[in-house]
Amino acid sequence: MIVTLIVICEVGFWVLLAAGLSLRYLARMPRLGAAVLLCEPLLEVVLLVVTAVDLKNGAAPDWKHGLAAVYIGFTVGYGHYTISRIDARFQHRFAGGPPPVLPPKSGPARARHERRLWLRTVVAATVAYALLQGAIWYVGDGGGDTSSLAGWQGAALKAALIHGLIALAYTLWPGKGPVDAGSRKP
Template sequence: MIVALIAACEIGFWVLLAAGLACRYLLRMPRTGLALLLCEPVLEVVLLVATALDLKNGAEPNWTHGLAALYIGYTVGHGHRTVKWLDGHAAHRLGGAPKPLGPPRHGLARARHETRIWLGTLTAAVVATVLLQLAIWYVGDPSRTTSLEDWRFAAWRAAGIHGLVALAYWIWPKKAPAGAPEDGPVVGKERVGR
């Protein structure tokens, strides 16, 4: 049941996102589009409540409950950035806005960019850990919650690996081609100054 609900929440996320962007830019109904986009967090609340009810009704804590916590954590950590990125591209393609700036490709600007993304992964790990710890306390039987503890470690392993990748951009920054400015966001294939 939980896996099907996670899949439904993921599909619902993309459906609400597409509908919200279509209302904002194709139908020229920005308030309706914004309302649809603001409904996205409701999906995570539904998943959280359903997972808690599943555990309350005596379900054996397993990998599906851990996956639900990681999914909610990922949405909290990276959902806003994803929606903002897609909104910028929809505004460009459908609303006539200028092309959104791409991530910096070189130097310290790229390292800062990768660190901001890693902070989203770190936030996801914290949220997943809190949810999993609450589930462990809620079940109250350490012999039944080992799979939930494994998911906690998985969240922190992912954050650690991502952190090492972000750190690599600081230690070994990619050099800009000769004559190109070191910092600044990318528009198309050209770098602009800050």
């Protein structure tokens, strides 16, 4: 049931995003579009509540509950970033907006970009870790084996560490920045 709900939340995310942006730019109803986009976090609240109820009703904590926590963490860390990037593309494509700003390919600007993304990953991992720890405490000692949830905590920390190493590599070896159009050699 939890996996099905995660899939429903993911599909719901994209449906609400498409509906909100369509209302905002195609139907020219920006307030209604914004209201639809503000419904996005409700999906995660529903997932959190259903997961907690599932655990409270005696379900053995397993990988599905861990996946739900990591999904919620990812949404908290990257949800706004994802929506704003897609919003810029949608506005450009359907409403005559400016072209979306692409991430830099190399140089110090790329290193800054990677560090900002890493901070989002840290937020996602922290939220997932906290939710998983809350689930471990919620289930308690007599509620079953919580090693699967602890394993997901380790996975969240590893993801943040690996992404941190990638951001560090871009910082230490940024590569050459973009070449100025006026200084290109023939």
